[in-house]
Amino acid sequence: MRAFLAIPFLLCTQAVAADVSAIVDDHILPRFERLAATTDQLAKVAATDCDPESAELRGSYHAAFDAWVAASHLRFGPTETGERAFALAFWPDPRGATPKVLSQLLSGSDPVVDDDASFASVSIAGRGFYALEFMLFDDQIMVAGTPEYHCKLVQAIADDIDQTADAIWQDWSDRYAALLKTAGTDGNATYQTREEAIQELYKALTTGLQFTSDARVGRPLGTFDKPRPRRAEARRSNRSLRHVVLSLQNLRDLARDLAAEDENLTNTVSAAFDEALARADVISDPSFADINDPQARLRLEILQQHIDAIREIHAANLGAHLGVSAGFNALDGD
Amino acid sequence: MATRRGFLAGLLAAGLVPKPGWADVGGPAFLAAAKLPEGGFHLFGLDPAGATLFSVPLPDRGHAAAAHPSRPQVVAFARRPGTFALVIDCMTGKTVAQLDAPEGRHFYGHGIFSVDGSLMFTPENDYEVGQGRIGIWDCDAGYTRVGEFSSHGVGPHDVVRLPGQDILVVANGGIDTHPDSGRTKLNLPTMRPNLSYVDLDGRLIEQVELDPALHHNSIRHLAIRDDGLVAFAMQWQGDTAEHPPLLGLHQIGSAPVLLSAPGDLQPTMKGYGASVAFSGDGQSAGISSSRGNTAHFYDVASAGFATAITAPDVSGLSGTQQGFLATTGLGEVLDIRKNVIQNVSRHPVSWDNHLISI
Numbered sequence: 001m002r003a004f005l006a007i008p009f010l011l012c013t014q015a016v017a018a019d020v021s022a023i024v025d026d027h028i029l030p031r032f033e034r035l036a037a038t039t040d041q042l043a044k045v046a047a048t049d050c051d052p053e054s055a056e057l058r059g060s061y062h063a064a065f066d067a068w069v070a071a072s073h074l075r076f077g078p079t080e081t082g083e084r085a086f087a088l089a090f091w092p093d094p095r096g097a098t099p100k101v102l103s104q105l106l107s108g109s110d111p112v113v114d115d116d117a118s119f120a121s122v123s124i125a126g127r128g129f130y131a132l133e134f135m136l137f138d139d140q141i142m143v144a145g146t147p148e149y150h151c152k153l154v155q156a157i158a159d160d161i162d163q164t165a166d167a168i169w170q171d172w173s174d175r176y177a178a179l180l181k182t183a184g185t186d187g188n189a190t191y192q193t194r195e196e197a198i199q200e201l202y203k204a205l206t207t208g209l210q211f212t213s214d215a216r217v218g219r220p221l222g223t224f225d226k227p228r229p230r231r232a233e234a235r236r237s238n239r240s241l242r243h244v245v246l247s248l249q250n251l252r253d254l255a256r257d258l259a260a261e262d263e264n265l266t267n268t269v270s271a272a273f274d275e276a277l278a279r280a281d282v283i284s285d286p287s288f289a290d291i292n293d294p295q296a297r298l299r300l301e302i303l304q305q306h307i308d309a310i311r312e313i314h315a316a317n318l319g320a321h322l323g324v325s326a327g328f329n330a331l332d333g334d
Numbered sequence: 335m336a337t338r339r340g341f342l343a344g345l346l347a348a349g350l351v352p353k354p355g356w357a358d359v360g361g362p363a364f365l366a367a368a369k370l371p372e373g374g375f376h377l378f379g380l381d382p383a384g385a386t387l388f389s390v391p392l393p394d395r396g397h398a399a400a401a402h403p404s405r406p407q408v409v410a411f412a413r414r415p416g417t418f419a420l421v422i423d424c425m426t427g428k429t430v431a432q433l434d435a436p437e438g439r440h441f442y443g444h445g446i447f448s449v450d451g452s453l454m455f456t457p458e459n460d461y462e463v464g465q466g467r468i469g470i471w472d473c474d475a476g477y478t479r480v481g482e483f484s485s486h487g488v489g490p491h492d493v494v495r496l497p498g499q500d501i502l503v504v505a506n507g508g509i510d511t512h513p514d515s516g517r518t519k520l521n522l523p524t525m526r527p528n529l530s531y532v533d534l535d536g537r538l539i540e541q542v543e544l545d546p547a548l549h550h551n552s553i554r555h556l557a558i559r560d561d562g563l564v565a566f567a568m569q570w571q572g573d574t575a576e577h578p579p580l581l582g583l584h585q586i587g588s589a590p591v592l593l594s595a596p597g598d599l600q601p602t603m604k605g606y607g608a609s610v611a612f613s614g615d616g617q618s619a620g621i622s623s624s625r626g627n628t629a630h631f632y633d634v635a636s637a638g639f640a641t642a643i644t645a646p647d648v649s650g651l652s653g654t655q656q657g658f659l660a661t662t663g664l665g666e667v668l669d670i671r672k673n674v675i676q677n678v679s680r681h682p683v684s685w686d687n688h689l690i691s692i
Contacts, residue, residue, distance in 0.1 A: 080573035086523040094464060094512060094520045124523045190575050192598065200574070214516035222514050231514075327647025328369065328663030328684040329608060329624035334397065334414055334443065334517075 017261040018322055020197045021181045027257055029177060031071035031250075032078075036169035038064040039162040046158035050151035052135060052142040057154075058237075061136060064161065065129050065239065069246040073208030073254065076200055077179070077190075078171035087120075087164050088128045091233060092215055099141060101126030102134055105153060106145030113149070113156040120160060128164075130234065132157045137236035198258075199324045205254050206315050212247045213307040216240070220288045221300055227291040235287035244303070245280050248273055259318055272314045276306035356692060359406045359424045360387035365690040366650055366661055367396025367410065368683035376683070377410045379424060384659055384667035384679050390427040392420070397443030398492075398688040402473070403451040409433065409477075415440040415459065415513045421477050431477040438462055439469070440513055443687075444492045447473070448500050448534070455502055457490035458482070464510040464520070466490035468502065468532065483536025487528045488521070494556045494564070496531075496586070501539060503564050504530045507552040509571070522571055527553040529566055531586055542590050544582075551578055555609055555688075557653075559616045562586060563634070567607030567621050580607040581621045581632065593619070593632050595639045602626045602642070609651040609688055613658055618673065620658050624649040624687075629660055631673040641673040650689030661685035 042064040049057050068088055079085035090098060101123045105112070112118045125131070134141045135154050144150065180200070183191035191197045215233070220240065222228035232240035252273035259266040283299050290296040319325040356362065362379030369375055375392040377399060395413045402408070406424040417440050421431040435441055435458060445456040454471040466485030471477045487506025494503045508527030510520040519525075526549055529542040544551060550572035557565040566582045577600040579592035594600050604625040611620050618640065622629040624647050631640045647663030657671040663684045669677040 076574050080575075083523055090523065092515065092518070092520050094510065097524070189598070189601070192601070210516070211518065214518040218515045218518070219512075228514065327624060327627075329647050329649035329687050330627075330663070332413070332687060333606070333625070334687060 018198050018201070018258050019260065020183060020194070020201065022260075023201055023254070023257045024177050024180050027254055028071075028074055028180075029172060031067070031074065032165075032169045032172050035064070035067040035071050035165045038067040039158075039165040043155075043158045043162035046155045050154040052137070052150075052154070058136060061129075061132060062237070062239075064165075065133075065234070065237075066242075066246060068129060068165075069243050070250045073204050073211075073247065073251055075207065076204065077176040078168045081171065082167075083124060084164050084168050086124050086128075088161060089130065090125045090128055091130045092219060092231070093125065093130065094231075097123070097125035098131050099134055099138065102131060102141055102153070103144060106141070106149060109146060109149045113152045116156070116159055116163060119156045120163075127157060127160050129161065132161065133234055133237050133239075195324065198322050201254070201258060202319060202322055202324050205251060205258065205318075206311065208247060208251045208254075209307060209311045209315060212244055212251070213304055213311065216244050216247065217300060217304045217307065220291060221297065221304060224294075224297070227297050229287075229289050229291050232288040235289065238286040240287045241280065241283055242286060245277065248277050248280065248307070252277075255315070255318060258322060262321055265317065265321055269310075269314045269318060272306075272310045276303060276310060279303040279306050353404075354406055354425055355404060356401075356406050356424075362387045362424075362692055363654075364652055364659065365399045365401055365408055365692060366688065367392060367399065367686040368665075368681075369395065369686065371682050375686075377408060377422065378683075380659075380667070380689075382654060384661075384669060386681065388424055388427070390422050390424065396686055398445075399690050400445045400447060400454065401690065401692040403447055403449070405451065409445055409454060411441055411443040411445060411456075414443045414517070415511070416443065417441065419445065419456070433469075433471055433477055433479075435469070436479065439467065442489075442491045446493050446495050446502065449495070449498060453480075453534075455493060457485060457493050457504065459489065459511065461512045464488060464512075466504070466506055468493070468504065468536070470534075483532070486530040486532060486538045486541060488525070489527075489552070491552075491554050492556045494558045496562050497558065497560050500534045502532045502534075503556060503558065504532060505553045505556050505566060506530055507554050507569075508549070509552055519571065522550070525549060525552070525571065527551065527568075529553055529564065529582075529584060529590075540586055542584055544590065544592075548578055551580070553582075554607060557610045557612050557619070559612045559634075561616070563612075563616075565610045565612060565619045565621075567610035569607055570605030572605075574605060577601045577603070577605065580605070580623075581610065581619065581630070583619065583634065583637065591637050593637050593639070595630050595642065599630070599639070599642055602628050603630065608649040611651040611653045611658060611689075611691075614653045614655040618657070620651050620660075620670075622648050622651045622660060624663065629658075629670075631658070631670075643668070643670065643673075643675050645675070649687050650685055652689040652691045659689060661689050 042060040045060040183197035184194040220232040363382040364380040376389040378389045379387040399410045411419045417435040419433040439458040442457045456469040458467045470481040472480045489507040489509040491507045492505045508525040531539040551568040555567040579594040581593040584590040603623040606625040608622045608624045620631045650661035660668040665681045
């Protein structure tokens, strides 16, 4: 009985073995800097070329969206202030709020697009990358409204994305990077111990894995009897599989950094991600549109199983290594 | 115990004990689900001091349970998003009925009986439309489903009943989920939790919404005092750098009161209220945080912070005559008196989220 009590839960008892400063400098800051740079480019391109079918505009949309997905697991601090992350990425959208808001703006030529400050007051569902995707790729919305108004709305969304990304980057470089790096020192009310900073980074890994498995893969997967290909993330611009791959690659980087002190653990965690990425490689339809076919659905389901194996086995081992494993109830979180 | 139970079962079979009550299973004061060291799941009946009186196996991980007001029957709910609940006869350990959520619905792991025990009410997710429902079950007809009404919000998690009245108090947590995407939260930017008082016809009697700045504070778990004062525990879905109040008190017809610990203590809750309870004398209210490995206690009359205890993975919390009983994922049962841990007993199990008063 005593042996059982002692073993299963390691609650912040071990030495903390991860270099927070290195993760801030090498993992976090470059990603948000890149997001700020690519969204700046997106806004500049949109200012001169707002044709939904423009190759240059679509190219800068893809580059900026890639940069967001590469940072989208870092959901704490600057991304959460003022709901900035949701202003960039309102998804999943189970009730179809984004097309509703855009259709309303387009049908009434709402003057809210005329200045940046008032556009930021638009429903959060009408802002960000997923709204821009509708504007550039959705059969109906890409041709809705007058061409002049459509153009202004594309530009307003791109500008707003740029400003939000700048605000996140500024906040990280001016304030939050230092907060994480000085965790556990006097006067740091956000991270009172170094363990709390490690826990924040570890949580970014586990919730990132959960989001990719449950939302990016799970939502289109639906059930065997009822696959839901139309729920696939960013399917209109053929980005669904790309988001899964990008998120796994970036989460692998974070996992490797967190495990860095233990070479064995680094290798096994890394191999588990590689295995999952190999399963993504054999999926041919970039938007998961083919998953009504049982074979195609099976391939996606196998990918999900591999992601869940990372969550259940390897992330759990990593948590134990870092001394931040959650207990039976804390992990359940209900 | 086993002998007595066998004896009673024999009497039952012979029709000599027509109406068994809770006294016939040792008069348990509490119910709690737990994971066993070998991996299975059981529901336990505990005496007022936290010693186990009986245990019955569950097919899967539990969450909370509801005790029938007179019969020694328990409805044990599966972990969210479960679609079944089992009615267990605590004398025989046998499942006597099963509640299956209708197509397109799942349970949240909580439920409550009507005053006379003839009906059972279950918070449910109507997940294709993302709206909360309260399912109605006829306990005297084998727990068949006889209807449902709106929970008047999204994500109804916990439900309690005003003392002696058939008015339900529903914690609409505000979070939209769909079983196809597990527990992924689908509407955080637009979530609007509320506390709703609903009569048995589904009519909304009163609804409490907090300040819009707190719309990320999911109203999740409930406790009720003999005079109808409701305590609600919240879970913060906003910026982790913010540490808003997680405990609220509300009396129907009045404004809610929010309670927070001073200084560096509120952040130790990690934005997470796991369970909430009033002490037996009703003078204290407690809120646990398994994520923060702590529980905070408040004086109800002054709404002032009293004290904090620390215990790894503490989650279940219920009132006792002298104070509180709390359970942890490490198998501990903490006897808390005058807001201090007086005694710790250990069980070779992992106690699950909630400790339910009978």
